[in-house]
Amino acid sequence: MHIVADLHTHTIASTHAYSTVYEMVRGAKAKGLIAIGITDHGPDMTDGPHEWHFSNLNIIPREIDGVAVIRGIEFNICPGGALDRMSEKSLEPVEFALASFHDCCFAPSTRAAHTEALEAVLHDKRVQAFGHPGNPKFDFDMEHIISQCNQYGKLVEINSNSFAIRKGSRENCTEIARLCKKYQVPIVVDSDSHIEYTVGCVDNALEMLEEIGFPEELVVNSSGERLDEYFRGRGLTLFG
Numbered sequence: 680m681h682i683v684a685d686l687h688t689h690t691i692a693s694t695h696a697y698s699t700v701y702e703m704v705r706g707a708k709a710k711g712l713i714a715i716g717i718t719d720h721g722p723d724m725t726d727g728p729h730e731w732h733f734s735n736l737n738i739i740p741r742e743i744d745g746v747a748v749i750r751g752i753e754f755n756i757c758p759g760g761a762l763d764r765m766s767e768k769s770l771e772p773v774e775f776a777l778a779s780f781h782d783c784c785f786a787p788s789t790r791a792a793h794t795e796a797l798e799a800v801l802h803d804k805r806v807q808a809f810g811h812p813g814n815p816k817f818d819f820d821m822e823h824i825i826s827q828c829n830q831y832g833k834l835v836e837i838n839s840n841s842f843a844i845r846k847g848s849r850e851n852c853t854e855i856a857r858l859c860k861k862y863q864v865p866i867v868v869d870s871d872s873h874i875e876y877t878v879g880c881v882d883n884a885l886e887m888l889e890e891i892g893f894p895e896e897l898v899v900n901s902s903g904e905r906l907d908e909y910f911r912g913r914g915l916t917l918f919g
């Protein structure tokens with residue numbers, strides 16, 4: 680198994696990331712990817728960009744140097760399951776949205792509080808995927824949430840970066856992937872890269888998925904056809 684697109688990456692618009700859009704595209708091209716999602720943090724993160732970053736995303740060309748660029752956001756899940764405070768208008772250009780827990784916007788709490796927040800996100804039509812749900816600080820009722828993902832059209836992300844930076848993530852991500860397999864929930868495998876050199880680096884995640892015999896057909900970004908089909912389903916033509 681391999682990926683053809685990395686749908687979760689950050690640019691210098693979030694100041695703890697270090698490459699420009701062009702550099703991230705160059706990183707994707709160097710890895711042989713055909714598409715990249717630029718998903719900077721929502722404005723509620725301390726160093727996230729102003730909401731104007733998102734309202735102007737449509738000036739980024741659809742394709743740069745043969746790599747399709749998907750305009751995205753990584754929302755911060757806030758207490759109760761609210762997302763970043765921003766206008767609907769500023770989100771108009773956004774084509775792919777992840778929603779994730781980050782300590783700065785949601786202090787790790789109880790399993791019930793995390794599950795309740797994720798349940799609210801499940802119903803939020805602005806969100807396409809749960810970002811790094813394997814984070815052990817945000818324990819939740821995995822079966823309860825994952826079993827409902829198809830009903831609400833949500834993807835689950837297996838975030839390869841988590842394996843390296845969040846202790847205990849491997850076990851959680853394995854359990855999440857097993858449940859996605861059980862409930863036939865499509866996933867995306869991403870790097871969460873914050874610099875050009877790590878775009879497309881998802882070996883840890885792929886190794887785990889292979890270990891549990893995860894079906895390739897359920898990995899949206901594992902082939903050009905599957906990726907194209909997913910975005911066409913959202914009314915977006917990525918290629919040609």
Ligand SMILES: [Zn+2]
Binds near residue numbers: 779781810
């Ligand atoms: Zn994140």
Ligand SMILES: [Zn+2]
Binds near residue numbers: 687
């Ligand atoms: Zn991220």
